[in-house]
Amino acid sequence: MTRTTIIKKAIEAAEHPILLETPAQLEKASAAWAGRSLLGIDTEFVRERTYRADLGLVQVSDGETAWLLDPLAVQDLAPLAEMLENPAILKILHSGSEDLEVLLNTVGALPQPLVDSQVACAMLGQPLQMGYHSAVQWLFDMEIDKEQTRSNWCKRPLQEKQLHYAAMDVTLLPEMIALLRPQLEEKGRWSWLQEDVARMQRTAANTLDPREAFRRIGGAGRLDENELRILRALAAWREETAVQRNLARGFVINDAGLMSLVRARPQTPAQLRAVEGIHPRALQRYQDVLLSIFEQARADTSAIEMPQTLDNAQRRLLKDMRQLVAQRARELQVEPALLASRKELEKLIFARAAAEAIPERFLGWRKQAITDDLLRIPD
Numbered sequence: 075m076t077r078t079t080i081i082k083k084a085i086e087a088a089e090h091p092i093l094l095e096t097p098a099q100l101e102k103a104s105a106a107w108a109g110r111s112l113l114g115i116d117t118e119f120v121r122e123r124t125y126r127a128d129l130g131l132v133q134v135s136d137g138e139t140a141w142l143l144d145p146l147a148v149q150d151l152a153p154l155a156e157m158l159e160n161p162a163i164l165k166i167l168h169s170g171s172e173d174l175e176v177l178l179n180t181v182g183a184l185p186q187p188l189v190d191s192q193v194a195c196a197m198l199g200q201p202l203q204m205g206y207h208s209a210v211q212w213l214f215d216m217e218i219d220k221e222q223t224r225s226n227w228c229k230r231p232l233q234e235k236q237l238h239y240a241a242m243d244v245t246l247l248p249e250m251i252a253l254l255r256p257q258l259e260e261k262g263r264w265s266w267l268q269e270d271v272a273r274m275q276r277t278a279a280n281t282l283d284p285r286e287a288f289r290r291i292g293g294a295g296r297l298d299e300n301e302l303r304i305l306r307a308l309a310a311w312r313e314e315t316a317v318q319r320n321l322a323r324g325f326v327i328n329d330a331g332l333m334s335l336v337r338a339r340p341q342t343p344a345q346l347r348a349v350e351g352i353h354p355r356a357l358q359r360y361q362d363v364l365l366s367i368f369e370q371a372r373a374d375t376s377a378i379e380m381p382q383t384l385d386n387a388q389r390r391l392l393k394d395m396r397q398l399v400a401q402r403a404r405e406l407q408v409e410p411a412l413l414a415s416r417k418e419l420e421k422l423i424f425a426r427a428a429a430e431a432i433p434e435r436f437l438g439w440r441k442q443a444i445t446d447d448l449l450r451i452p453d
Contacts, residue, residue, distance in 0.1 A: 080249050081214060083138050088241035091133075091140040095147040103134070103141045104153035107163065110136045114166045114247025115158075115185060117173045118227035118240055123325055125316045127172070129180045130227025133240050137248035140241035145180065146230065155183035166247040168192050168206045170271075174278035184278060190271050191247060194254040197263045199407040210246055213253055218242050266439040273434070284310035291329045295381035301336050302378055304371040308332050311367055315360075327356055339368060382424050387453060394451050395419045402444050413444045422448065 094100045107113060114135045121127035132143040132154060145151060157163065158177065165185035167173050169192040178184055195209050196202045210218055225236050258264040288294055288302070288309035297305060309332060316323045327335075331352040340346040346364060347357055357364075384392060396410075396419065403410040414422070414436070421433050426449065436445040 077249070080137065081216070081246070084135075084245040084249060085242075087135060087138055087140040088238055088245045091142045091237055091241040093237070094141055094143040097148060097150060100143060100148050100151075100153050103143070104157060106139070106141075107134065107157045108160065110163055112136065112164050112166070112248050112251070113157070114244045114250075115173070116167065116240070116244040116247075117176050118225070119172075119176050120226060120228045121322070123322055125320050125322060126179050127176045128228050129176055131232070131240055132177075133244040135241070135244040135247065137245060140245050142237060142240055144232075146228065151181045155181050158183040158185045161187065163187075164189065164251075166191055166251050168209065168243075168247065168250075169203075171274055171278065174275060178278055184275055186275070188271050188275065189251060189267055190274065191250045191254060193270050193274075194251070194258060194267050196412050197266055197408060198254065198257055198261075199409075202409045202411050206243060209250065213250055214246070263439075269438040282313065284313040287313040289381070291332060293329075293333055295383065297336065299378060299380065302380065303374045303376070304336050304339065304368065305332060306378060307367050307371045307374070308335060308364075311363065327352055327360070331356075335364070340365070341368065382420075384420065384423065388423050388427070391423055391451060391453060392416070392419055395423070395448050398447060398451065399444060402447070406443070413440060414448075419448075 092099075092103065094103055114133075114137070116133040117129060118131040118133070119127040119129050129145045132145060134141045134143065134157075143151075143154060158165065158181065165188045167185065167188065167190050170185075170188070170190045174184055191209060192204055192206075195204050195212070200209070200212060204212070207218055210216060219235075219239055219242065225239075227236070227240075255264060258267060285306060288306045291305065291309060294302065294305060308327075312323055312326050312332065315321070315326050319326070323329075331349075334349050334351045338345065338349045340349060343361055343365070346361055347354075349357070395414075396416065399410045399413050399419070403413055406413075418433065418435050422436055422445075425431065425433055432441075432445065432449075436448075
């Protein structure tokens, strides 16, 4: 079958997707999936006010058929989980980190085995954050509709143009990998892709320790030890509250609000109400627990790891490392960030200074490609 014919079939499949709105329809699709060796997968979801994304649609395609599963209509998603975990079917996602999180939270399964076409494109010299539509343009020299990107995928009924958009986001994935895999194998990078996707899967399966949530808040590095303990307690409480109430963190109290609380250190309801930048309803709802957190934090003398900062010698080392990364990226014809970002290099420098194990990011294929040479740079 010629590539033109393959693409034509994929486009036709997107024009006539099969909706799965009953358990019987899902079972029939599941039987079809079991006979495939390669399936493209995508999800559509909504995450605005909630901690966990609300799954609105799951798209599956072998390149000739597009199945659109409505998880609001079909409650038992066990057949989908079975397909995701079927070791005989290679699954393809594009920029799949959020999809993995959503699938794990709603279906209870992660796709395995899996490849990510965005990462594959990056390993062939394309931008690290190349979107699906840009990848289609690059690989097939064709444009597809982006209009429905911000649709409300949990509102019913879904419109025909939404269904077509959703199907087009998945029907070309099998042919994308058919094009990308030989190029990656020729360069010896197919195993690179598998390593990076495996790391992506592990990341999706790891939950955030609430006691470490404070490290994600901008400005934490400028706080002293006592302030940092208060922020740790506040951020841990917010994380647990957000999970319990399924609210986005910012709809509990946003980062700026937490920092305002740390600076104000209120001890009375009146002092708490005077803190600026926090919605009055939040202060009212959480008044007692917030004052309790401050009372406990004032008595907290437990150890806390202060944010690390580079000294002058380490800043010079970072500069040398970044130059080497840029040079090696030019040789490999990839973006430098695929090898190592600035933040990752800082972690490597801190690990090296403390004689700790090399961060996982610098193992695997990167060890030979860049890590060994980075570690040879003198302090």
